[in-house]
Amino acid sequence: MNITRNPIHMKILLFFCFSLVLLANSYAQKPTLQLKESKRVITLDDEKGGNSSVEMRSVFTPAGTKKVSTEWVISGTKDKDWNFVKGDEKSDIIEVNFKRVGNYSVSLNVTYAVKKTLKNGEIEEEEFDISVDNDNFITVTNNLDELTQLHADSNFIKLVKRSGDYTVKEKYANDPTPYIFLAKGLFGVYRKDLKDPMIQDPFEEAITACATAIERDENGVFKMPIHKMWLNSFQLELLNNGVRYILDEADGYPTMYSNDNKEKAAETLSGMLDACESYSSITRNPMGIKFIEAAIRYNNRDAKTANLIWKTEIANLMALTDKDFENWTQADKDALRIGLILSSQALMKRDASTVNARPICKKAEKWFEYDKDWIAFYEKKNNSFSEQ
Numbered sequence: 001m002n003i004t005r006n007p008i009h010m011k012i013l014l015f016f017c018f019s020l021v022l023l024a025n026s027y028a029q030k031p032t033l034q035l036k037e038s039k040r041v042i043t044l045d046d047e048k049g050g051n052s053s054v055e056m057r058s059v060f061t062p063a064g065t066k067k068v069s070t071e072w073v074i075s076g077t078k079d080k081d082w083n084f085v086k087g088d089e090k091s092d093i094i095e096v097n098f099k100r101v102g103n104y105s106v107s108l109n110v111t112y113a114v115k116k117t118l119k120n121g122e123i124e125e126e127e128f129d130i131s132v133d134n135d136n137f138i139t140v141t142n143n144l145d146e147l148t149q150l151h152a153d154s155n156f157i158k159l160v161k162r163s164g165d166y167t168v169k170e171k172y173a174n175d176p177t178p179y180i181f182l183a184k185g186l187f188g189v190y191r192k193d194l195k196d197p198m199i200q201d202p203f204e205e206a207i208t209a210c211a212t213a214i215e216r217d218e219n220g221v222f223k224m225p226i227h228k229m230w231l232n233s234f235q236l237e238l239l240n241n242g243v244r245y246i247l248d249e250a251d252g253y254p255t256m257y258s259n260d261n262k263e264k265a266a267e268t269l270s271g272m273l274d275a276c277e278s279y280s281s282i283t284r285n286p287m288g289i290k291f292i293e294a295a296i297r298y299n300n301r302d303a304k305t306a307n308l309i310w311k312t313e314i315a316n317l318m319a320l321t322d323k324d325f326e327n328w329t330q331a332d333k334d335a336l337r338i339g340l341i342l343s344s345q346a347l348m349k350r351d352a353s354t355v356n357a358r359p360i361c362k363k364a365e366k367w368f369e370y371d372k373d374w375i376a377f378y379e380k381k382n383n384s385f386s387e388q
Contacts, residue, residue: 033108033130033131035059035106036059037055037137038054041220041223043143044143052097053097054096054098055094056095056106058110060092065113066112068110068127070110071089071111072090072108073089080099082096082098084096102140103174106134110130110131111128111129113125138219139175139218144178150181156184157189159185160186161198163179163181163184176214176221176222179216180221182213183210184230186205186206187203187237214282232331236334242271242274242275243272243276243338244334244338251377251380252376253341253376257272273293287317290339291342295343295345296342306346310343314356314360325367336367337374344360345357361378
């Protein structure tokens with residue numbers, strides 16, 4: 001059988017195939033851009049006004065394209081707030097010396113070229129841009145040696161007043177450090193039961209100050225060992241007094257508080273919820289306290305809210321990596337352990353099975369395998385966890 005090939009149809013087919021090839025090439029050429037930095041938090045010397053620098057690198061993967069240019073944009077004023085130690089606005093690797101307290105935004109833009117074949121067969125280059133924009137990317141803070149010394153001397157009332165002075169200075173408008181010391185001073189006043197007419201409720205005020213510091217801590221000032229250690233002790237105070245010591249116990253592991261007096265039970269559970277809310281404001285890792293909150297709400301006949309929390313936090317737990325978990329404070333880890341034990345009990349009651357309790361316990365097993373509460377709960381309940 002003879003097949004007559006229409007020349008016009010053949011031209012259309014060839015043009016269509018050529019277009020597909022060009023389209024495939026354009027989609028295949030997807031360059032990527034990363035900004036890699038040596039650190040995100042820089043501490044200046046409060047007394048000497050010293051300086052410090054950070055190295056930043058442009059990591060461009062061309063994917064078949066050609067890089068044309070690099071451009072850095074850093075907020076603040078060059079040579080006043082910061083200056084280049086190595087490289088300049090057009091370099092792939094720069095080192096920047098920061099001179100003034102504040103949060104600095106950094107933008108990196110790379111222009112690249114893609115070869116394009118025209119209809120007449122000529123080849124031209126078309127340029128595109130790819131950018132990485134980071135608001136408040138670098139935090140520059142002070143040692144605030146005066147406040148550090150007041151805290152070391154346990155001069156808490158004076159620490160509250162002097163750190164309060166720093167919080168209203170324009171220089172520290174976005175710096176979490178004065179609020180960290182304000183929280184430390186207020187917590188010290190609470191722990192020592194000190195009296196001052198200007199400080200009405202030191203513990204609640206410490207929570208507010210700490211929450212403000214965390215909100216302003218864009219890049220991890222609280223990760224500095226001296227601050228992280230204090231934050232952990234503050235979190236433990238709230239976790240223990242607001243939740244842990246109120247819980248009941250069965251077979252060596254914590255269970256939800258119960259009371260035959262319904263009014264008393266509701267009042268106590270409401271107080272525990274307040275503690276959960278306060279704890280959530282003083283942590284970057286609220287997952288654990290959220291599991292505790294869900295269990296409390298379920299036992300307080302608010303299953304709708306509990307289910308919404310579980311839906312979110314179970315997914316977050318399954319995505320949590322060992323590396324991220326290791327960076328948590330011990331208080332956050334304790335909150336997660338308690339939250340999983342309480343939530344597992346509530347979920348088994350809700351589901352009449354272990355379909356949801358078993359996976360979350362399995363996920364956290366390696367993190368808490370040596371903890372006595374976890375062993376008491378997990379080992380005694382594990383045999384009843386049926387595969388589903």
